[in-house]
Amino acid sequence: MAGNAPTASEYVIHHLTHFNTTGHAQEAVIDWSVINIDSMFWSIALGLLTIFILWSAARKATSGVPGRFQGFVELMVEMVADQAKGIVHSAESRKFVAPLALTVFIWIFLMNFMDLIPVDLLPMLWGESVAAMGFVEQPGDAYMRVVPTADLNITLGMSAGVLLLCLYYNVKIKGFGGWVHELFTAPFGAHPLLWPVNFAMQIIEFVAKTVSHGMRLFGNLYAGELLFILIALLGGTATVFGFVGHLIAGSIWAIFHILIIVLQAFIFMMLTLVYVGQAHESH
Amino acid sequence: MNLNATLIAQLVVFFILGWFTMKFVWPPIMKSLDERAKKIADGLAAADKAKADLALAEKKVVEELRKARESAGDTRAVAERQAAGLVEEARAEAARIIAKAREDAEAEAGAAAQRAKEALRENVAALAVAGAERILRKEINAQAHADLLANLKQELQ
Numbered sequence: 001m002a003g004n005a006p007t008a009s010e011y012v013i014h015h016l017t018h019f020n021t022t023g024h025a026q027e028a029v030i031d032w033s034v035i036n037i038d039s040m041f042w043s044i045a046l047g048l049l050t051i052f053i054l055w056s057a058a059r060k061a062t063s064g065v066p067g068r069f070q071g072f073v074e075l076m077v078e079m080v081a082d083q084a085k086g087i088v089h090s091a092e093s094r095k096f097v098a099p100l101a102l103t104v105f106i107w108i109f110l111m112n113f114m115d116l117i118p119v120d121l122l123p124m125l126w127g128e129s130v131a132a133m134g135f136v137e138q139p140g141d142a143y144m145r146v147v148p149t150a151d152l153n154i155t156l157g158m159s160a161g162v163l164l165l166c167l168y169y170n171v172k173i174k175g176f177g178g179w180v181h182e183l184f185t186a187p188f189g190a191h192p193l194l195w196p197v198n199f200a201m202q203i204i205e206f207v208a209k210t211v212s213h214g215m216r217l218f219g220n221l222y223a224g225e226l227l228f229i230l231i232a233l234l235g236g237t238a239t240v241f242g243f244v245g246h247l248i249a250g251s252i253w254a255i256f257h258i259l260i261i262v263l264q265a266f267i268f269m270m271l272t273l274v275y276v277g278q279a280h281e282s283h
Numbered sequence: 284m285n286l287n288a289t290l291i292a293q294l295v296v297f298f299i300l301g302w303f304t305m306k307f308v309w310p311p312i313m314k315s316l317d318e319r320a321k322k323i324a325d326g327l328a329a330a331d332k333a334k335a336d337l338a339l340a341e342k343k344v345v346e347e348l349r350k351a352r353e354s355a356g357d358t359r360a361v362a363e364r365q366a367a368g369l370v371e372e373a374r375a376e377a378a379r380i381i382a383k384a385r386e387d388a389e390a391e392a393g394a395a396a397q398r399a400k401e402a403l404r405e406n407v408a409a410l411a412v413a414g415a416e417r418i419l420r421k422e423i424n425a426q427a428h429a430d431l432l433a434n435l436k437q438e439l440q
Contacts, residue, residue: 034287063318099309100301157293
């Protein structure tokens with residue numbers, strides 16, 4: 001934060017600006033030379049935490065009486081395995097898709113969970129420490145967003161991964177020729193006049209699936225983060241009304257958000273399975 | 284809301300994490316789950332088998348008891364029959380001994396009577412002679428009347 005108190009819009013903009021390789025807010029809407037360091041850091045850190053948790057359970061997995069931790073991990077593994085079995089009808093594909101879905105579920109949950117950490121805590125610590133080390137003139141010049149899933153790049157990156165999986169399994173299951181045939185003959189029929197319509201529909205379907213898949217998660221978490229920022233702004237007025245309002249609204253929204261972060265992680269996982277499952281089915 | 288290379292990086296991380304879980308997490312956990320399921324299934328099967336065995340054993344016990352009871356009954360019947368036979372035999376033996384004793388006694392009595400008769404017969408001659416001597420007051424030659432006395436003795440037979 002700047003030495004003199006920022007205005008509300010400065011505060012919000014500061015919270016929504018990424019710490020990226022340029023050092024300032026990205027100007028172009030799309031710029032492939034830029035990477036959001038904060039998103040990547042938290043995403044990778046939480047990804048490593050995810051696989052560490054899973055790996056610690058797997059390392060000591062016993063077929064005897066499981067401990068609580070193993071029981072908890074087994075609960076999630078069985079949940080995902082059951083869902084995958086019902087949706088993806090190929091044991092061979094499930095070998096990769098089910099573990100992926102499990103990882104995605106826990107990983108996204110942890111990334112979403114960053115939203116429940118007090119909204120100013122980590123950015124402030126970050127700002128103060130880099131300013132103290134002399135990297136920036138004042139803490140307000142250092143940017144840090146701690147919720148990776150509130151970054152469109154992260155969610156679209158994952159949904160693009162799911163898209164690639166769908167294309168891979170389409171070709172693998174139906175053969176390249178079979179898939180191209182399907183692209184032009186489904187969903188309306190094999191008449192040559194319908195080929196362009198079918199193809200357009202298929203492309204729209206793929207794009208819509210992928211974009212909505214990523215956008216849904218991003219939208220929920222971005223909105224959640226923004227609401228926390230606004231609630232913090234209410235407390236920032238330093239009045240009795242602001243304080244009580246911050247307390248009540250913050251509590252209610254945080255409790256409600258517990259549901260959202262789990263639900264969104266679950267939805268993303270389920271859609272991953274559903275889309276891959278659809279790639280296995282012929283029209 | 285800007286797009287940049289973070290998207291590509293995240294895509295790569297996405298697959299790496301998925302690969303890691305597939306390689307190092309999923310198989311051991313699934314293995315332990317399957318093994319436990321098998322253990323439980325085996326345990327349940329063993330319990331069922333034990334229950335069936337128990338029922339079988341109980342049936343066998345009942346059967347054995349019934350057999351034992353039957354054979355005990357048989358044994359008792361045989362023993363009773365044997366006892367009855369023994370009693371019967373003893374009774375017959377006793378009757379035989381009594382009859383024999385009676386026969387012996389009768390034979391002995393007959394012999395005694397005979398002997399008395401003999402003795403009497405022996406004495407009849409002497410008595411008759413003594414009686415006659417008294418009557419005749421004279422000596423009678425016993426030798427001379429021996430034939431007569433022998434005849435008398437014969438008649439007394």
